[in-house]
Amino acid sequence: MLSKRLAAVDTMRCVACGVCExxxxxxxxxxxxxxxAAVEAERCVGCGKCARLCPVGCIEVKARDEA
Structure with a gap:
């Protein structure tokens, strides 16, 4: 079963530093x-770790149906 949350990347702001990866x-x-950076929806559990550590703040965790 998929989680209810999913990370989403603003690709226009992403600097491809690799911290999230x-x-x-x-x-x-x-x-x-x-x-x-891109998120594989099938693997993402929406924990938000990538969003918290992103140095440019381009990752946001949203409800899966909003992402």
Missing amino acids: NTCLLGAVKVRRGCY
């Missing part, structure tokens, strides 16, 4: 083409 223990966040 290195933080996610489930491997739900990956930096794509060295340009921006």
